[in-house]
Amino acid sequence: GQNIDQPTEMTATEGAIVQINCTYQTSGFNGLFWYQQHAGEAPTFLSYNVLDGLEEKGRFSSFLSRSKGYSYLLLKELQMKDSASYLCAVGNTGFQKLVFGTGTRLLVSP
Amino acid sequence: DAGITQSPRHKVTETGTPVTLRCHQTENHRYMYWYRQDPGHGLRLIHYSYGVKDTDKGEVSDGYSVSRSKTEDFLLTLESATSSQTSVYFCAISESGFGGYTFGSGTRLTVV
Numbered sequence: 001g002q003n004i005d006q007p008t009e010m011t012a013t014e015g016a017i018v019q020i021n022c023t024y025q026t027s028g029f030n031g032l033f034w035y036q037q038h039a040g041e042a043p044t045f046l047s048y049n050v051l052d053g054l055e056e057k058g059r060f061s062s063f064l065s066r067s068k069g070y071s072y073l074l075l076k077e078l079q080m081k082d083s084a085s086y087l088c089a090v091g092n093t094g095f096q097k098l099v100f101g102t103g104t105r106l107l108v109s110p
Numbered sequence: 111d112a113g114i115t116q117s118p119r120h121k122v123t124e125t126g127t128p129v130t131l132r133c134h135q136t137e138n139h140r141y142m143y144w145y146r147q148d149p150g151h152g153l154r155l156i157h158y159s160y161g162v163k164d165t166d167k168g169e170v171s172d173g174y175s176v177s178r179s180k181t182e183d184f185l186l187t188l189e190s191a192t193s194s195q196t197s198v199y200f201c202a203i204s205e206s207g208f209g210g211y212t213f214g215s216g217t218r219l220t221v222v
Contacts, residue, residue, distance in 0.1 A: 041216075042213040042215050042216055043153070043211075043213050089153075096141065097143070097168065098153075100145075100153040102151065
């Protein structure tokens with residue numbers, strides 16, 4: 001079976017740093033993805049980890065530990081526009097079918 | 111942004127009627143996917159395609175069928191719509207099958 005867990009909702013203040021965790025149990029692991037989704041819009045790709053370690057991309061970083069089935073997305077210097085849902089997804093081998101968690105809704109306040 | 115469009119953007123239909131949603135891409139990507147998104151469930155895979163006329167079922171395929179007669183078009187059909195199929199439907203494309211997806215803007219379907 002496959003199971004992906006992430007917190008339902010988080011709040012943070014503009015300018016702060018927030019870490020969104022994701023734990024997973026899945027077979028055929030082929031990468032861990034993070035997507036951002038603003039309300040009423042399509043998900044957009046943020047990051048991809050296939051090996052253990054940290055991937056940094058501007059204000060966003062993503063970490064993966066395959067042995068622990070754990071990933072996190074780190075958002076620095078939060079801005080109001082970062083208020084969105086953040087979706088953790090695991091890629092399965094075979095046509096890269098992505099299995100998504102239910103998403104973490106992040107609310108950034110002034 | 112990748113060229114991927116979904117139509118219609120919004121649709122209201124009656125229970126028991128067939129409905130077809132269209133996903134059109136201009137990127138010549140091999141892989142195409144249909145997901146539905148519901149509160150509390152996240153995105154769930156309905157069907158996917160790995161080439162023209164090559165399709166397979168996903169996690170929640172009951173009541174849905176798909177067709178892909180051309181690289182650029184992937185059609186999702188609800189054979190006889192039910193209220194449980196009220197959802198937002200997203201199409202996604204992937205070039206290699208080993209990277210991230212690009213999603214379409216979604217179709218909001220309401221079955222009354």
